[in-house]
Amino acid sequence: MQKVETQGLSQGEAAYQQLHAAIRSGTYQPGDRLREVEVAERLALSRTPVREALRKLESDGIVEHRARIGAVIRTLTHPEIVELYEMRVVLERTAAEMAAKHASPAEIDTMVDMNDRILAARDDARTASAINQDFHRCICLAARNRFLLASAQALNNALMLLGPTTLEDEARIKTVCQQHGDIIEAIRSGNAKAAGAAAALHLETSLRHRLKAQGA
Incomplete structure (x- = not known):
């Protein structure tokens, strides 16, 4: 425990x-x-x-x-998983856009460090998953919007019901870290539109892997 x-x-x-x-x-x-x-x-x-x-x-x-x-x-049904990711796309696209406007250099450095640690933990799916959750929370914190943060936190309970992580192999880890890198660079450059698009693409890719893992 x-x-x-x-x-x-x-x-x-x-x-x-x-x-x-x-x-x-x-x-x-x-x-x-x-x-x-x-x-x-x-x-x-x-x-x-x-x-x-x-x-x-x-x-x-x-x-x-x-x-x-x-x-x-609880175990989420197929429709619930799709609905959850639809909400994640909305929230995390907005979070990335706002982070591109408000994130401090220290916060961006933290995102980079977390992404490096996810890649380093490619042989430990559980650790990689935990760091990945913290990475997404870091983006939400950098958005500087308490209402967005509260909404994102409300999804956490549902996220725990997704079951085993999809970060189960090196190829998947590399894809995740590359997409994280695209989000980080867009945030660093202050390009809100690009940051939002990168975040949305990342969540859509994650949904495809999630549904594949669950045989949906």
Whole structure:
């Protein structure tokens, strides 16, 4: 179970944060059953805060309760995956356009560093995926728009339900990093139109790989 900072949190909130992090990191996958006893043992907590955490995850749309089974991490349907990526295209195109206007040199350097680290982690898909998520968040932060950031964060729960990363081979990693590089260079040059177009192309490519990976 991935360790997260829980100091000062109630037991229920601590359980929620740790479970959320575990789902985000891929420790738990869509379709997995979350048994209260097992989760409580892993977190070294009683079942009450774990039950509270599961209820909150259910309200977030991450977990669903199935009769005679219990809490299960949701699995997105084909239409939901397409709809999710349609929203990502809209938001991330706008984020890249705004980042081209507002990103600081330090933020651009951070994007470059993250992209280099994704390529360096080509033999560790889980690590590459985590850095990739941080890369996209960095662009949203550089957009300097709290409402756009809030909207992007609202998609995070759904993103966790996509299942195993598509960053599973070196060729895919290289494509992702090349497209990231195009986005970065457009942001660096202050070309909002080019940054938005590069971001949209990147998400459309990602959707094709996602649907292929899921046999859709």
